[in-house]
Amino acid sequence: MSDELKTASIPSLRRLPAYYRFCKQLAETGRQVVSCPHIARELHLDPTQVRKDLAMTGMVGKPRVGYTIGELLAGIEGYLGWTNTTDAFLAGAGNLGAALMGYPGFADYGLNIVAAFDEDPAKIGTTLHGRPVLAMDRLPDLAERMHVHIGIVTVPASAAQSVADLMVLSGIRAIWNFSPTRLDVPDSIILEHVSLTASLAVLTSRLAESLKRSS
Amino acid sequence: MSDELKTASIPSLRRLPAYYRFCKQLAETGRQVVSCPHIARELHLDPTQVRKDLAMTGMVGKPRVGYTIGELLAGIEGYLGWTNTTDAFLAGAGNLGAALMGYPGFADYGLNIVAAFDEDPAKIGTTLHGRPVLAMDRLPDLAERMHVHIGIVTVPASAAQSVADLMVLSGIRAIWNFSPTRLDVPDSIILEHVSLTASLAVLTSRLAESLKRSS
DNA sequence: TAGATTGTTAATCGATTAACAATC
DNA sequence: TAGATTGTTAATCGATTAACAATC
Numbered sequence: 313m314s315d316e317l318k319t320a321s322i323p324s325l326r327r328l329p330a331y332y333r334f335c336k337q338l339a340e341t342g343r344q345v346v347s348c349p350h351i352a353r354e355l356h357l358d359p360t361q362v363r364k365d366l367a368m369t370g371m372v373g374k375p376r377v378g379y380t381i382g383e384l385l386a387g388i389e390g391y392l393g394w395t396n397t398t399d400a401f402l403a404g405a406g407n408l409g410a411a412l413m414g415y416p417g418f419a420d421y422g423l424n425i426v427a428a429f430d431e432d433p434a435k436i437g438t439t440l441h442g443r444p445v446l447a448m449d450r451l452p453d454l455a456e457r458m459h460v461h462i463g464i465v466t467v468p469a470s471a472a473q474s475v476a477d478l479m480v481l482s483g484i485r486a487i488w489n490f491s492p493t494r495l496d497v498p499d500s501i502i503l504e505h506v507s508l509t510a511s512l513a514v515l516t517s518r519l520a521e522s523l524k525r526s527s
Numbered sequence: 528m529s530d531e532l533k534t535a536s537i538p539s540l541r542r543l544p545a546y547y548r549f550c551k552q553l554a555e556t557g558r559q560v561v562s563c564p565h566i567a568r569e570l571h572l573d574p575t576q577v578r579k580d581l582a583m584t585g586m587v588g589k590p591r592v593g594y595t596i597g598e599l600l601a602g603i604e605g606y607l608g609w610t611n612t613t614d615a616f617l618a619g620a621g622n623l624g625a626a627l628m629g630y631p632g633f634a635d636y637g638l639n640i641v642a643a644f645d646e647d648p649a650k651i652g653t654t655l656h657g658r659p660v661l662a663m664d665r666l667p668d669l670a671e672r673m674h675v676h677i678g679i680v681t682v683p684a685s686a687a688q689s690v691a692d693l694m695v696l697s698g699i700r701a702i703w704n705f706s707p708t709r710l711d712v713p714d715s716i717i718l719e720h721v722s723l724t725a726s727l728a729v730l731t732s733r734l735a736e737s738l739k740r741s742s
Numbered sequence: 743t744a745g746a747t748t749g750t751t752a753a754t755c756g757a758t759t760a761a762c763a764a765t766c
Numbered sequence: 767t768a769g770a771t772t773g774t775t776a777a778t779c780g781a782t783t784a785a786c787a788a789t790c
Binding site: 493507508515 | 535537540541542543544545548570606607608609613621622623625626629630632633636637638676677684700701703707708709715717719721722723724725726727728729730731732733734735737738
């Protein structure tokens, strides 16, 4: 069978949600089909690149017509594992943690943050956007019993590594790291780092260059 | 003069903050010099790659010794435009906006969020981590008078484009976009998008693959 | 049919990694 | 000196873009 899944490139994976979002908007207007040139024009990408990205998910289109939007959405959902909502635990009920808990869009992307964990006694026992804030030391037991596979790290840099260690011991399989620190975890753990400083570096270096040129 | 700045690659720019952070930690222990292999071991990178990234900033090292940490930090700061703190306006005083306003690390990276702007009358006039929340329509006038060049977008997707348009009209030169939407701005505007859904796609697709393999 | 789009193979481009002389 | 590290050039790798036959 054609079960040989060619491992997708990271840039391709990162583009899929944009296609998904655009096609969902199209679907709401009643549209049934969409072509790669159409998506590419909208997102300022190369049509061939869009086609390759979609091919990766197993999608097939019709020449002259394009892809059925419904199939395309289902294809991306399936490929990214968004079909069944995935439960996640969040560690660090601070500002950023609260923001992620309150982000309404995650449900559309199969992510369900079921509880937050914190060390602060003042926060423990409260709720955050309807989900409980629990003591950090209850994370291992609950993660195992609830089969939670995703851990979100929104604690300060100083606590990030120890929280990650705790998650690994708890059977967490994937860590989404929002702290400004690099985390050391076993190779078997999936690690995705949202680095605000990396993004800021691109912004400020370009701005510095632009201001220099115009002065 | 050697004023021909070769435009840096985005991956290189994104790595610089990690070097910066590691070297700052080393400096605190009293260390004076650091080598590329040393940095590379710590951050799990290739030593040659680290050397090329540093060369980009104009740094020169001593064979057998390495780089002076002080010079290295200054070099990165200069290259990324972190020497003089840059003022920024933030639009959208919601959960995420509050989180960014409260992030203590930004000061180290030359970013100073001086005010937030929002449409919600209930929020206008309050403060967020010591900085005022102002009415959105005051942004253009203030941006011009205060020479603010960076705008941070933390409004919901539906409002993001109109906020970006307002920023462009206000003379903002660089937009840091945290909304889940692609923004359309003139080519002259520097645009950096922090896409949580792109990051989540990498995480969930890998997790799905990993769970499939182990089942 | 004519022509736009798909699917796929080839060419290009850019970033990473390897190799190695120069240096202290 | 011996040997680790720098600086730089060459080779490799992977992603993007171009080319083009197949299709409806």
